[in-house]
Amino acid sequence: MSLGATTMFFGTDIPTLVAGVVLLFSILLMLVRAIAGPTVWDRILALNAIGTKSVLVVALLGFMTKRPEFLDIALVYAILNFLATIAILKYARKRRLG
Amino acid sequence: MSPTIMLDVVLLALVIIAGIAAIEVRSLFAAVMLASIYSLLMACFWTTMDAVDVAYTEAAVGAGISTILLMGALVLTGETEIVRRAVHWPALGACMLVGALLVYGTLDMPKFGDENAPAHVHPIYAGYTQQDVRKHPGGKSHGDNVRAEQAAEHSEPEAHDETAHGHGDYFHGHVPNQVTSIIVSYRAFDTLFETAVIFTAGMGLIVLLRGRRGNPLKGGLL
Numbered sequence: 001m002s003l004g005a006t007t008m009f010f011g012t013d014i015p016t017l018v019a020g021v022v023l024l025f026s027i028l029l030m031l032v033r034a035i036a037g038p039t040v041w042d043r044i045l046a047l048n049a050i051g052t053k054s055v056l057v058v059a060l061l062g063f064m065t066k067r068p069e070f071l072d073i074a075l076v077y078a079i080l081n082f083l084a085t086i087a088i089l090k091y092a093r094k095r096r097l098g
Numbered sequence: 099m100s101p102t103i104m105l106d107v108v109l110l111a112l113v114i115i116a117g118i119a120a121i122e123v124r125s126l127f128a129a130v131m132l133a134s135i136y137s138l139l140m141a142c143f144w145t146t147m148d149a150v151d152v153a154y155t156e157a158a159v160g161a162g163i164s165t166i167l168l169m170g171a172l173v174l175t176g177e178t179e180i181v182r183r184a185v186h187w188p189a190l191g192a193c194m195l196v197g198a199l200l201v202y203g204t205l206d207m208p209k210f211g212d213e214n215a216p217a218h219v220h221p222i223y224a225g226y227t228q229q230d231v232r233k234h235p236g237g238k239s240h241g242d243n244v245r246a247e248q249a250a251e252h253s254e255p256e257a258h259d260e261t262a263h264g265h266g267d268y269f270h271g272h273v274p275n276q277v278t279s280i281i282v283s284y285r286a287f288d289t290l291f292e293t294a295v296i297f298t299a300g301m302g303l304i305v306l307l308r309g310r311r312g313n314p315l316k317g318g319l320l
Contacts, residue, residue: 012101016101017101020101020105024105024108024109024112027112027139028112031112031115031116031119031135034116034119034128034131034132034135035115035119035123035128035132037128040127043127043128043131044131046131046135047131047134047135050135050138050139051138051161054138054139054141054142057105057109057142057145058142058145058153061102061105061142061145061146064101064102064105065102070145073145073150073153073154076154076157077138077141077157080157080158080161080162081138081161083162084134084161084162084165084166087165087166087169088131088165088169091169091172091173092127095173
């Protein structure tokens, strides 16, 4: 994996590395909120944010491994995340799914 | 250490945290949320392992449908788990034994990323990497015109056409795509009856959950 003149660090370039570290750290923070979160809404928000972060992780992975086609997978994750959040919110509001 | 491996390690650590938290947390709603988070992180992990199909399934079934079904179960049950702390020693022993057997079973597998693994040295691998998706040997597929133009530009004769699609190929004249060839040609009956089993299970579930008049499930789940 060589990018020519770009400075390399741990086998990848600096922007990708920083983005990856920031993404994973924010996932950790969301996870803490999902576990500790006192209200239901904290947890729903944490789940939705982790879904968004996983979309970004998949996209970043595509660029890390030089396969930008991974963006398609990221889009599917985004749609699924949206549907799951709608269902959870509907349950939290109405206490039923039908 | 490659960046993908580092990503794997961090993701798996987060997965473990989410999994333990989903077991330990008392609020069942939080447990459903954490199970969904677990599935999302596992989907990321499968993507880094290049198992994109598994990742799709994990995201759709684990984070999507399972969450909604567990929500439906929460409608019918309480919101908090009754604390009942007692270690069932025979069950723990059985779990540890099965886990140890599974780990023992993986010892025979080639190392992760091993170039000499059977999957890479088997002669069919060459045919797999050069495969061209076409329905029939010599048939025209969707991208054939594009490919013909490209071939004309590069003035490259279709060298691998005979070996890849004739009856002397690795797929014995079946569908050239390897996965399709195995599932639809060689394991056709297996796949057919698997589909029948899944269909029967689905019909049974619909009949069971359809509900009758006065049933609390009516209009609830389906």
